[in-house]
Amino acid sequence: MTIYDTVKNDPQARAYIKAGNDALKALGYTEHSLTHVCLTAETAGMILEKLGFPAEQIELARVAGFLHDIGNMMNRKFHAAAGAEMARTILERMGMGWEEIGTVCSAIGNHDEGSGGKPVSAVAAALNIADKVDVRRSRVQETCMENILTDIHDRVNYAVTRAELEVLPAMGGEAGENREKGVIRLCLDIDAGFTPVMDYFEIFLQRMLMCKRAAAFLHAEFELMINNAKII
Numbered sequence: 001m002t003i004y005d006t007v008k009n010d011p012q013a014r015a016y017i018k019a020g021n022d023a024l025k026a027l028g029y030t031e032h033s034l035t036h037v038c039l040t041a042e043t044a045g046m047i048l049e050k051l052g053f054p055a056e057q058i059e060l061a062r063v064a065g066f067l068h069d070i071g072n073m074m075n076r077k078f079h080a081a082a083g084a085e086m087a088r089t090i091l092e093r094m095g096m097g098w099e100e101i102g103t104v105c106s107a108i109g110n111h112d113e114g115s116g117g118k119p120v121s122a123v124a125a126a127l128n129i130a131d132k133v134d135v136r137r138s139r140v141q142e143t144c145m146e147n148i149l150t151d152i153h154d155r156v157n158y159a160v161t162r163a164e165l166e167v168l169p170a171m172g173g174e175a176g177e178n179r180e181k182g183v184i185r186l187c188l189d190i191d192a193g194f195t196p197v198m199d200y201f202e203i204f205l206q207r208m209l210m211c212k213r214a215a216a217f218l219h220a221e222f223e224l225m226i227n228n229a230k231i232i
Contacts, residue, residue, distance in 0.1 A: 050182075
């Protein structure tokens with residue numbers, strides 16, 4: 001069993017993630033449950049794998065992805081810093097090495113755009129992207145359509161009918177496509193009849209810029225496609 005499997009099945013970690021999502025749901029936030037953290041973990045690992053990073057970093061990216069929102073149980077505003085500390089205690093209990101814990105916890109502590117998160121490592125960069133590209137209708141926890149329409153975060157997530165992340169490594173040589181850098185491309189279909197596409201940028205622009213910085217750290221370009229049109 002990998003360390004990621006151990007962390008993912010840890011009752012304490014799972015209980016804290018559930019408690020955090022319960023608190024955010026009461027506060028009117030979109031879904032930050034086990035579904036979101038598992039998707040973030042798998043996406044973060046996939047990004048590093050497709051870009052050719054070592055297996056050890058891929059595994060740490062998955063661990064960071066699973067634990068990144070654990071701090072929501074304590075407080076939303078400071079959830080990144082709180083989550084890093086909570087993750088440290090869990091990973092120490094599991095016997096993870098100090099250097100690996102440092103990598104995971106610094107990624108968690110720097111994943112939130114609201115607290116000035118930066119790609120301080122490849123693991124952090126992959127986490128930043130994986131977290132920010134998770135936009136989908138099923139993240140809306142509100143069940144009243146009237147309330148969904150009046151909340152821009154719910155409205156935008158609800159309007160997304162397709163979200164796919166493509167990761168293309170750098171390529172060279174005469175026989176292949178000449179691509180000096182990798183490409184990380186988020187492809188979205190947004191129902192413009194439900195909400196204007198500009199609403200997406202009102203709440204996600206800072207996050208997309210964060211993805212752009214993170215991709216650059218990974219020696220890749222970040223691209224955003226909305227309704228088959230290249231935006232970034």
